[in-house]
Every structure is written in C-alpha cells, then in structure tokens.
Amino acid sequence: MSEQKMPMIGIPRAMLYYRYGPLWERFFQVLGVSTLLSPPSSRGILEAGARLAPDESCLSLKMLMGHVETLIGRCNCIFIPRYSNYGYTELFCTRYEGIYDQARNIFRSSGQRFITCNIDAQNGFPEAKAFEQFGVELGFTAKESRRAWREASRALEQRKKAEDRSQKELAGKPGIKVLAAGHSYILSDPYLGKPILDNLDAAGVVTLRADALEPETARKACARFSPTCRWIVSEEIVGGVLLWKEKADGIILVSAFPCGPDSMTNELLIRRIRGVPILTLVLDAQSGMAGIETRIESFLDIIRFQKGAMV
C-alpha cells in the first residue's frame, strides 16, 4: 500500500473495544496503519453520548457515541465494526449490528468518514474472511490482510489466556471472594464498572470476573445450563458465572440499562443459582456511585455474616 493512501484510523474506546481491542489494534499495526484511541470514559463523554444517541439506546451505546464524538475531526476515518453473528446459533446483540449506521447518521453533518468490517458468518463472512475483505477495502492485498488477521487473532488469544491464568491465581487467594459478572465494556470501563471493582478492592475483597475466561470453555458451560441461549457474549458471561460460582462467596451482576440480553440471562441466573447471595446492579446515565457503594457495603455485610465473620 502506498504511503499517501494510509489513513489514521480512530477507534472508540467503548463497547466491543473491550472485547476485541487487542485484535483490532494488532490488525492495523501489522498493516502499518496508525490508530487513535479515544480517551478513557468520563462523565463528560457519557453526557455527550446520552445527548446524541436515541433515547431508547442502552447505556453502553450512549457511551460509545460519546467516544465517537471525541474522535470527530481528529482522524481520517472512525472504525466501527458490525458484529452480527458467528453462525446460525451464535448471535451478537442486535445493537452491535446497528452502531455503524447509527454513528454515520448521528454525525452525518460532520463530514467525518466511517469504516466498518462486517462479521456475518450466516451470509458468508466469518471473522477471518470479513477482516480479509476489510483489509482489501483499505487497499492491502488479500495475502497481507490474511497475515494481519492471523497475527491479530493470536494477540487476542494470548490476552484471553493471560486473563484466564490471572483469574486462576486470584481464585487461589485467601479471603472473601466476589464474582463480578457483566459485559467487559461495562466492568472494565473506567467510568461505569471500574469504580465498582475499585470499591470491592478497597473493601479487601478478591474480585473474580465472569468474563475473564477462555470463550469456548465458557460457552460450553452455558450450553449445558441453557441450550437455547443464543447471544455469544451472554453465553460467555453465564458460562463464566457457572464455572466460577463455587469459588465465590457472592455474585454481583452488573448490567447497563436497558439491556435486553442481560434482563433475560440475569433473571435465569437469579432463579437457578442456589446457595450464593446475588446482588444486581443496573447502571444508567444518572447512576451515581453513592447509592451503589451503600448497596455493595450491605451485600458484603451479608457475606461476612454468612461466613461467621460478623455477629
């Protein structure tokens, strides 16, 4: 690819970035394309996103639009991939499919260019082929794009293995353990879920995460529990809860308002898991940490009481 064709690609640090970030970044890096990541989430970014996104959007989508806004005019194009499915029984939340078109529509008067990569195995574009096609659209050869994809998927696999290892180490530590379950883009977001994890940390609790598990292992566990659950990310969260619940003294389900998949899978977990206290936290654009801190404190008191550490 010639030097003048190389664009600077903006990547919003939100939603599926927290799942596929290492893959996207490595893909562009191998191709020699520079990227610009939006800044870490903040109240300002969320407020901007809430103003821009349609009212019925979930909190994660509002956060995404706030991140997109920070990139407008600062890069040649903004990358928003469409993750539709990995096959007939492996679907993504439909909101992931619409975000590219929504962003283009919301920012239509900005003159900003957007690019996407369509992952849609049902229609002949499994991930590898979709990224090959995407690389070709960017001006690279199919061979260059395939090589970048291979390296990128290795980077993602290594990250998942490292997360899995560190989770196992954490599970072996002494003390109260709480399993946090939610989408990675909620739990890892510095403004949304990270304050909850920091709060648990400050209370001296060991926090395990349902999303820090090799995806295949988690999905198999979910399939035994609920053969009809079809949302890939939800399957992995449910599978993570089932595989780690024995090690946990309590489970916190963290979800974004109004999340369709979570409203079903959280209900399923609450009804079917016995013997472990469960706390549900639903975050919305108005959530402050004060109320959440109080609920976490009471939840930890229940756990301590059950373990005999409080009388």
Ligand code: SF4
């Ligand atoms: S899974 Fe839930 S939080 Fe994530 S995009 Fe879909 S509705 Fe929003």
